[in-house]
Amino acid sequence: MRPLRPSLQMIMQDPIASLNPRRRVRDIVAEGLRMWPDRVVTSVDEQVAEGLGAVGMDIGTVGDRRPGSFSGGQCQRIAIARALALRPDVLFCDEPVSALDVSVQARVLNLIRDAKEALGLTVLFVSHDLGVVKSVSDRVMVMYLGRVCEIAPVEAVYDAPAHPYTNLLLSSAPGSRRPPVPDLTGETPSPLDPPSGCRFRTRCPLARERCATETPPLRALPGGRSVACHFPLDSENEATP
Secondary structure (H helix, E strand, O other), X not given: OOOOHHHEEEEOOOOOOOOOOOOOHHHHHHHHHHHOHHHOOOOHHHHHHHHHHHOOOOHHHHOOOOHHHOOHHHHHHHHHHHHHHOOOOEEEEEOOOOOOOHHHHHHHXXXXXXXXXXXXXXXXXXXXXXXXXXXXXOEEEEEXXXXXXXXXXXXXXXXXXXXXXXXXXXXXXXXXXOOOOOOOOOOOOOOOOOOOOOOOOOOOOXXXXXXXXXXXXXXXXXXOEEXXXXXXXXXXXXXXX
């Protein structure tokens, strides 16, 4: 794994806790480059300055300051600069804007989107915010209790969900214009003791006997979509055999 690690970088959910409070910003961003000198194209100082500049921060102004003197949004920008300094191939974003004010979220999302396009990154973006997912994603994977429900291009998921759980999520989103789904009964099962068969069956309004005895495989559907459901929804959100 060691040779692979520089190519896999991560942006954490809590921007303040993810930065060492005792270190200066320039040292935080430079740490990976000093550990992996083969990733240095020009010089460490130049790449640190370039990385901070890319997230809208001047190294002369912020380089010698420590994380405690920055806001959450500024700390997340520093964390993005640190992650991109090694010029990774894959960037993991674990709820990177959930701890930020709405006014700051857009700027951070734009930074991630710009980095993806400029550096040719593959970004794995984890979030529970459907609006954020739609704004940054090309393809979406929906999960429930640790199991994949659906994988599809972002437009397909939001325009015509194939899994009842995906349809529930979209219908429940604030401001959604989708038809409301039938009322659900029962509590969300514990992930430590999930239901047999389809894990969503105890709350699914379309569940049948087969859903309790057979775990639905992830199978391909037209349009580059895969769904794990015995009775996926069609374009009109009706169950199909």
